[in-house]
Amino acid sequence: MKVACFSTKSYDKEGFERLLPKYEHEFTFLEAKLDEKTVSLAEGCDAICSFVNDHVDEAIVNKLAKMNINNIVLRCTGYNQVDLKKAAELGIRICRVPAYSPEAVAEHAVALLLTLSRKTHKAYNRVRDNNFSLEGLTGFNVNGKTVGVIGTGAIGSAFCRIMKGFGCKILAYDPFEKEELKNSGITYVSLENLLKQSGIISLHCPLTPETQHLINAKTISLMPEGVVLINTSRGALIETKAVIKALKKRKIGYLGIDVYEQEEHIFFRNLSEEILMDEDIARLMTFPNVLITGHQAFLTQEALAQISKVTLENLNELEKGNALSNEVKWAEENK
Ligand code: NAD
Numbered sequence: 001m002k003v004a005c006f007s008t009k010s011y012d013k014e015g016f017e018r019l020l021p022k023y024e025h026e027f028t029f030l031e032a033k034l035d036e037k038t039v040s041l042a043e044g045c046d047a048i049c050s051f052v053n054d055h056v057d058e059a060i061v062n063k064l065a066k067m068n069i070n071n072i073v074l075r076c077t078g079y080n081q082v083d084l085k086k087a088a089e090l091g092i093r094i095c096r097v098p099a100y101s102p103e104a105v106a107e108h109a110v111a112l113l114l115t116l117s118r119k120t121h122k123a124y125n126r127v128r129d130n131n132f133s134l135e136g137l138t139g140f141n142v143n144g145k146t147v148g149v150i151g152t153g154a155i156g157s158a159f160c161r162i163m164k165g166f167g168c169k170i171l172a173y174d175p176f177e178k179e180e181l182k183n184s185g186i187t188y189v190s191l192e193n194l195l196k197q198s199g200i201i202s203l204h205c206p207l208t209p210e211t212q213h214l215i216n217a218k219t220i221s222l223m224p225e226g227v228v229l230i231n232t233s234r235g236a237l238i239e240t241k242a243v244i245k246a247l248k249k250r251k252i253g254y255l256g257i258d259v260y261e262q263e264e265h266i267f268f269r270n271l272s273e274e275i276l277m278d279e280d281i282a283r284l285m286t287f288p289n290v291l292i293t294g295h296q297a298f299l300t301q302e303a304l305a306q307i308s309k310v311t312l313e314n315l316n317e318l319e320k321g322n323a324l325s326n327e328v329k330w331a332e333e334n335k
Helices: 010-022 038-042 058-066 084-089 102-118 120-128 154-165 179-183 191-197 217-222 240-248 279-284 301-320 330-334
Strands: 002-005 026-029 047-050 071-074 093-095 146-150 169-173 200-203 227-231 252-257 290-292
Touching: 010 026, 010 301, 038 058, 047 301, 058 084, 071 301, 084 093, 084 330, 093 301, 102 120, 102 154, 102 200, 102 227, 102 252, 102 290, 102 301, 146 154, 146 191, 154 169, 169 191, 191 217, 217 240, 240 252, 240 279, 279 290
Parallel strands: 002 026, 002 047, 047 071, 071 093, 146 169, 146 200, 200 227, 227 252, 252 290
Antiparallel strands: none
């Protein structure tokens, strides 16, 4: 298949180019983000390959259909950015990479937690300035703490396993409970109880209409004082303004985020010479107890290799018209 690959970064290209000789697909790597203007760059292709912040909305789907492009391969897990209903109506088939390396994302969530708990981000800068003072670097042990895990799919489960190794008590909330996690000593509770009892909370559920702003003024009010909140899932799970208010009052003691509600205007780009216009992220960056990374939790060699492999296999299945192992359907979204 001829594939237009949008939002391509050097690491995406390297991952695909390593495997492409084994496949018969022809990739055009485009740095451009997918939007109404750039979608025409896919003219003459059989498929597009897009990433998390490429909005495959109704207008894009209509344009793809007009160009006879009936295949979309998402090189990511989440698909909240896709108008699945419109795509289904127009006969466009969509595949994703369901779990390329759950451990990559889970380990990044742990990295955010440990950086905040031991202030290694501050220590790194301080020592480079020949400042070996320990003043202000007092941290806290993660061992023995109660950790609340919201969403125990592939990534949430991997996160539970790691936190168990740290000697934490783990509470979980997920509409679908996993027997193997229960058998390993993890306790499923209601969302309310999880929020009330967990000193550390990590988000691993998808973004859906139901989970949008799951963390808001009301749910924050249930949390213990000084709670640590980690989000490596999707930015809009958190109502940013409510979190800023809670940080000001020290209700939220630490915030570690790899995703941000308005990230599509900021992340994956070098804006170091520009004026940052987003007031909320600018405010978040002023807090000493907030750590932000730019949606890099997935970015490991292992995950990139798996993303390329599964995407190319998805294209093989789409081309052959076989049953699709990783199809995303409108019905699935509606469940
Ligand atoms: P998954 O589908 O394996 O697991 C998601 C889990 O969330 C499922 O068990 C589901 O039952 C549960 N869930 C659904 N609705 C819920 C709700 N209202 N409350 C609690 N749990 C709910 O997905 P995954 O591979 O574990 O990925 C989780 C999320 O992580 C993805 O949706 C994606 O948004 C995000 N992600 C982020 C990165 C990154 O680089 N930061 C990379 C990959 C995935």
